[in-house]
Amino acid sequence: MNKQEKRLTAIIMASLFVLLALGIAGSGDIEAEETQARVYTEMVCKGHWPDYEQRRPLCDTEVFAAE
16 A cells, blocks of 8 residues: 555545544434423423423323323
8 A cells, every 4th residue: 555545545434433423423412302302292291391392292191191
């Protein structure tokens, strides 16, 4: 391998590492948002929180019945 090939390989490896890191961080953000939305819906449907974000979640009366 000459000097130019080594440099190109290093650039490609660094780019792949950055893309992998961004992908992992992005999926963590999505999971956190989905968890937050699930908790919000559950708490609103059970009557513990008012619907202060005006999301108007669809509450299945069997699943989210107020205790």
